[in-house]
Amino acid sequence: DVKVTQSSRYLVKRTGEKVFLECVQDMDHENMFWYRQDPGLGLRLIYFSYDVKMKEKGDIPEGYSVSREKKERFSLILESASTNQTSMYLCASSWGGTGIFGAQHFGDGTRLSIL
């Protein structure tokens, strides 16, 4: 089975802190994704990556950055955390390649609170 592991289930940080959320997958997937989930808004794509060191902005990239130095690991960075970034963050991975519509497999999520 595909395993996507997010480093923390719950995280509490303070306004202005630099926050790192880590995600690791064990299926050699090319694509990795970061979403945030908010009530009434569903899942919104923040950033995604289709290869090592490659990244693409999603629908709501403002205030976030990402890093993908190794194929299995995709990090989401909040450069200066703000209270409106309090949310559930979900990482996903999938097979890559144009035209390949593989199902995305998700981690358990990180519930991040910014005080």
Next chain:
Amino acid sequence: AQKVTQAQTEISVVEKEDVTLDCVYETRDTTYYLFWYKQPPSGELVFLIRRNSFDEQNEISGRYSWNFQKSTSSFNFTITASQVVDSAVYFCALSEAGVTGGGNKLTFGTGTQLKVEL
């Protein structure tokens, strides 16, 4: 722009009732995929089904069935004889081809909270 609409915010049923979750989508692509995911209270999204735009056959898997109709841009999900363990948030999603090598970005609906009570 791609869009997925799940008009039902919350549905409550009694165990053993059948329930249908609606999903309507918008896309200009001729090739696309539709997905359903389940999110139980534990939080992890669980993949249920993927259907491509060229396959309109209905699909049944145990108590689950899916009705894909391109004419109405709908991909509805029915649970037969619902059980308490079916209680979860269900998301419908649409995949676009993408312009980069990676492809398969997902656009999600806002989800339907299903509560199955005894």
